[in-house]
Amino acid sequence: MATSTAKRFIWKSGKVLSLRLRNGQHTLLQLLDGKWRFAAFNIFRDRDEWDDVYLSAESLLFTNIAVKQFFIESELTPQKGVAPASDVHHEEDRISAGDTPTKYRLWKDSPNEFDITLIGGGPNRLRKIVDYNELFTPIANSEYEEYLHIEMKGVQNYPYLNERLMLCGEFGCNADPKKELMFDRHLPLEYRPYFELLAHTDNYEKYGYNPLG
Structure with a gap:
């Protein structure tokens, strides 16, 4: 790139x-x-x-x-010729997986086995803001489909947001590798570059992204 x-x-x-x-x-x-x-x-x-x-x-x-x-x-x-959507607004609700650094072993016992440490570890909870206060409700992994429209807590950054959007296009849906990991879902091998980018900036150039710093 x-x-x-x-x-x-x-x-x-x-x-x-x-x-x-x-x-x-x-x-x-x-x-x-x-x-x-x-x-x-x-x-x-x-x-x-x-x-x-x-x-x-x-x-x-x-x-x-x-x-x-x-x-x-x-x-x-x-794209000045494209009118913005008038019916789209920022969604404030978020899913929190906690604030504990947790080590994950992805694609265990396969040639693609990969270790990564992420903030999370569960249990997953729905975060709502009511009268400027955060309210949390537990979410079971089995309820994943009910919360497809809710994003994980935290902000997005380059280049793993770029990679996620590419995956959305390739899978034709709202693909979110980290969210799927937190809900203990099956992870397609196509997600590996995303996790490599999330794990270390040394991997940016490997996938054609700008080195930072």
Whole structure:
């Protein structure tokens, strides 16, 4: 992936951007009210052409928050001809897996066995904010399907958000490797690069992303 030439990013709510992914595909993001909040859509194309696209909640993948670095390092192009979705808003509810560093062994006893330490470890809980207070409700792993639309607690960053969006396009759904791990789901081997990127910045160049620092 080419090195980003822009090292500043001007935020404007309602702006629509196309994002080039490392597999050569493009997808669309919309900036939301509240700085660094964005919406991702289940729209992926080989060409960066969007004249016939209509954004709405129907094609929404998820909303989340990303740090400034994601917007600076990613290959983003303003799409002034695409109207923002008027029915998409940031989802405040989140799933918390706790704050304990936990070691996971992925694809155990296979040639692709991989160890990673992540903040989490469970149990999973739904976090709601009511009158500025955080309220938590336990979630069983068996309830995963009921919470597909709720994101994990935490902010997104470059390049593992880019990698996740690429996986969303390849699987045709809201793929979230970390969430699926926290719910003890089967992890496709295609998720391994995501976890490698999450584990160490030394892996960025291996997958064509800009080295940081």
